[in-house]
Amino acid sequence: MSSHVRPVLVKLAVLSLSFVAAAAAGCGSEDGAAAYFGTTIGATWNYAVTPASGSGYTETTQNTSGSSSTLLRTSTLSNGTPSTTSFALDSDGISITGGTSMTSQYAYAPPCLLLPSNTTPGFSTSSTSTETGQGYTTQTVAVAITIDGIETVVVPAGTFSALKVTRLFSEPTVSYNVKWYASGVGCVKTVNENDLQAVQTTWELTSYNIP
Secondary structure, three states, rough: OHHHHOOOOOOOOOOOOOOOOOOOOOOOOOOOOHHHHHOOOEEEOOOOOOEEOOOOEEEEEEEEEEEEEEEEEEHHHHOOOEEEEEEEEEOEEEEEEEEEEOOOOEEEEEEEEEEOOOOOOOEEHHHHHHHHEOOOEEEEEEOOOOEEEEEEEEEOOEEEEEEEEEEEEEOOOEEEEEEEEEEEEEEEEEEEEEEOOOOOEEEEEEEEEEO
């Protein structure tokens, strides 16, 4: 799995017209990017994962802790393998600050933007971060993000009106991460693509619980 698609974005799964970080993550009040991403503590999402080759598997993601400006998510694969992802919630939107993957740890400086505060269809932005960590080669990660607009998405959990967000990564090879976010629900579908935009892995929401 490519380094930028660690169980969050990968497996994650991510994030309106104006961004206001939830007054207290977990209090159930969300606006803007936070509403698309889902910041309520205890919220859980289950995904069916289909790789380009090999057997499919499942992944469960849960918001385990956070504050008005931070969020920690834990993801567990069907084989029991856990990972975590840490996020920053601020006026820029929602960004990845780092995480753990099996026995490795990684961090982004500055945080790697996941979902910008401006989610108006047609909006685009970019960010550049340095990725460091145990088990990872230090590298520069450039991300270009485009808000593609609202689409109807059908997944096992239901039919959703979802915001499509495309992220193009250069690190230095090029790859794509496309996500569909439903307001009030979170990420309902993720597709990772290689530099030729051929689908590599797909995540589809099978069930969720927002306390």
